[in-house]
Amino acid sequence: MSLALRSSKLLTLIGIAGAGILAAATLLLSARGTVWTQYDYKVLDLYYRAAVASGRGPAQSDRIVITTITDKTYDYFQKNTLDRSDLAEVNDALARLGAEALGYDVIFARASNEHSDTRFAESIRKHGAVYLPIGLAFSDQPRSFRWEEGRAYERFRSDFLRRPVERGEANPYHATRALMQYDLFSEEAFNSGHISAYSDPDGVYRHLLMLLKVDEEYFPTITLSIFLDHVGTPFEKVLVEWGKRIVIPASKEGFLEKDLVIPIDERGRAVIPYPAAWDRAFKKMEANALLNYLKDENLQGNLADFFEGKFVLIGDISIGTADLGHTPLEGDAPLVLLHAAMLNGMLTNTFFSKWSLTEAIVVLWGMSILLGLSAAIRSSWTLYATGGAVAVFLAGFTWTEFNGFQLFPVATVGGSVLLVFLGLLATLELAVGRERSFIKKAFSRYLPGKVVDTLLSNPELLKLGGEERVMSVLFSDLAGFTSISERMVPSQLVRLLNEYLTNMTDIVLAEGGIIDKFEGDAIMAEFGAPLPMNDHADRAVRAGLLMQKRLRELRSVWAAQGLPELKCRVGINTGTMIVGNMGSDQVFDYTVIGDSVNLASRLEGANKRYDTALMISESTFTSLTPGLFRTRVLDLIKVKGKSMAVKVFEVLGENSLALKPNEELYYQAYEEAFAAYLSRDFHPARAKFQKALSLRPNDPAAKDMLERIENLDPDTLPPDWDGSISLTSK
Incomplete structure (x- = not known):
């Protein structure tokens, strides 16, 4: 593949187009304030499923157990509603088995019968580490919280709301009202946290609100509360760097050996690190099975192994009551999985972090510059190949980053790169189309068809504005044509001249030359432009000989028609000259200029002095392929206006010519x-x-x-x- 560059004009257009599109994409992303879109998340969902399927998902902690309340549980208790005295049995069983903490994904908002409520409250107090959640409605705009009367609200205000250490510009979600636990239960709960689920605009639960603002203080998610109590870190000691991370610091008073960092965005959302789909995520046991197994003394040891020291999350997943939602890994999954997955992330220190806007723009610029450089190469296949390579790279890079729990916005970056690619492609198509049209229009009338085709495929061979090149130039003129034209009627003269010029032009083009111009009966032609050729001198001399031969044939035809006899003289010189499009912006001509051109014209006229038909200069003579033509030295002359002498030769014919x-x-x-x-x-x-x-x-x-x-x-x-x-x- 050729690595020749495009013309300077095209390079300028490529630079302007690429920079313009890239700047527009950068400004658009900067104006949005984020690089992330739902398309990025949808694409990453596919990566997530592939990673989990191949065993590259987040690790699962064996310290999390989900106890489920199912239809079988209701059948076991022979009730249609959840009796709190039955749940008290579950709490007592888990306390007996040594569960570290119990976190309910259920809100008991109202009183039931006094006996059941009292029994349930006693079981909460007996265990000592039961977390009862609060459901919060929230807004993405600052709102005041609606406070109500009751001991639950009092404890919410006094015990559960705190202010962490904050850095950066905060833009949290604001709680507007609450669904509280029944006062009796709220008083007995060890701690609390919110279980307010947040779904992305497409309805998929990918993020969890790690904390919600309630007036001037904050309320953490229930899993964060459980973990903070577990490691002995007060919420007031937590550092929240908005748009970056939540840092749970290690301290002498706590149990963390090093800081735990949870990446968050500017709204306090963290990506939920699901280790697997619901069916394969965490150990689970139905509440009814727990109570049944506990009755069997032979199974109590196994139950202790199953629950001892574990964080038990309890959720109702029975038909008609379960909260279900879509996750990146599956369709409907019980939402208790959200909290279990986030707690799992804290226990295993496994979190997803997202690329920032600045980082993504750097990659976008790098890929775009690479595309721009490939567009500068003459072969368009280089741009296509680079575009394909960039696409493959982005796909592979996203996979590699995902396996390192780094989320890369492949859709946005890839889409922006695609926009740059298409913009460059459109620019090239438009510019190359105009360039091809210009070349075809400029050369089709005086260039061989194959030369025009080559120029269309390789426009960089045509350097606009002129370039210095060694070429051969041919001048021909009809002897005595002025007197001949005076004896002919104009229409007859035009037909004769057109026939002559057509035949001579065919010969020049057939030999790879180009017609520079016609001046009356005179012809000026060049060999070696616009396409370079090593044998331009041979071609020019051969064209001159064939012109003489063809004219002899035409003389016989014209004589039979009663037309006058025409003879032409040809002068050829080889040397350095300037070739290119010259003239004004509106009117220009592809031509050659220089002393070497003038000498060829003088040689054509010098034929008259020596009664020769084809005269060449010494530079042309030395450029000919040895043994190809029969020549003879003629003289050493100084043409008009020049002081340097030039040795000239007459060309008699091909070397095979018999004398x-x-x-x-x-x-x-x-x-x-x-x-x-x-x-x-x-x-x-x-x-x-x-x-x-x-x-x-x-x-x-x-x-x-x-x-x-x-x-x-x-x-x-x-x-x-x-x-x-x-x-x-x-």
Whole structure:
């Protein structure tokens, strides 16, 4: 794959388009204040399921047990409602088995019968570590809490609300009203916390509100309360860095060996680290099974192993009463799983942290710059390949990050990168389309079709504005065309000229040259542009020979039609010249300029002096493939306006051209004479030129050389005499 870069104009457009789209995406994300969208969470749900299925999910603590109240439990007690005296039996059983703490996911808001309520309250007091939750309605805007009368509200205010240490700009959810526990139970509860569930806009429970603001103080989730009591850390010692983390500090008074850090967002939400779907998450036992097994002395030891030192969460999951919700791992799951999963995260120190806006933007910029660099490479496949590689990288990177419990916003970043990719692609398609249209319009009339196709595929080969290049340029002109045109009617003249120019153009294009311009009957053509070619001199000379051959054929046809005889002269030079589009912004022409171009034009005119048809310069002669053409030296000339002499040659034809014996002798005699002339051996030179003239009577070149020798005084020649002649006409 070619790594050649696109044109500077395209590179500028790529830079502007890429930077513009990237800046717009960055500003949009910054204005939102977060990089996270529901699309990110939905994609990460797929990663979550794959991670758990492959055993890469959060570890499960063996210290959590969920005791469930099911339809079988109601059947066991032979009741249609939950009798609190029956629950007292469950509390007593768990106290007897040594459960560390009991956390209810049930709110007992009203009194039932006095006996049952008293019995339940006694069981709470007897265990000593029963957590009864409070349900809070909340708002995302600051609201005052609606206080009511009752001992539950009094204890809520005095014992359960606290202020942690805060840093950063707080933007918590505000509690507006409460569903309290019955006063009797609230008084006996060891501690409390909220069980208010929060679902994302798509209805999936991915986050848990770690604390809610109640007027000027805060109330933690029940799992945070349980854990803080377990490690001996007061809520007032907890550090809340809004938008970053909750830090439960290690201390000499507590049981934590090192700080526990729970990542949160600016609203106090933490990602729930579900270790598995409901069926495979944590140890579970139905309340009725617990009581049944406890009656069997042979099973009591097993029950003690099952519950001793465990955190037991109790929830009602019976049909018609259970709170169910969607989690990232499954459809309907009992919401007690939310609290069990968060407590599990604290016990195992396993939490998900989310990439910040700044971090995501850095990745977005890195991927976009990579795409921009690939777009700068000429082959569009590089951009496609890079885009595919970026997509694969983001998918793999997200998986790697997820396995490290780092959540990467792959949908937002990937979508933004896709936007940059499509923007670059659209920019390239538009710019390349315009460039292709320009090239086709500019060259289709005077370039071979295959050259136009190559330029369309490789527009960087055409450097707009001009570049220096070694090329060969050809000039041709019809001899005596002015007098011929005066004798013809205009319509006939136009037809004749068009036929001539069409045939000559076909030859130039067939040899890979381009038509620079027509000036009346004159043709200017270049070889070696816009596509570089190593054999441009060969092609130019071959084109000149074929033009002469084709014109001889046309003369026969025209003679039969009574049309005048046309002869053309061709001059070719090879050298460094400037090639490119030149002119104004509105009107320009693809052409060549420079002394090398002017010399070719002068050589075309110099043919008249020597009665030759195809003259080339020494630089063209030395650029030809050896043995390809039959040539002969002609003279050393200084064209009008130039002081440097140029050796010129006549091209007779292809090397396979058979010459008559006299012609062979003529060329041999002329070359020997010219060599002697340049060496100032004028007597041998004169003799050789005379021999050449005898072989070709009336030869202008031999006559001219003899005349020059006769006019020379060898004794007065200056030291810098080079044997050249200055031409006074163009």
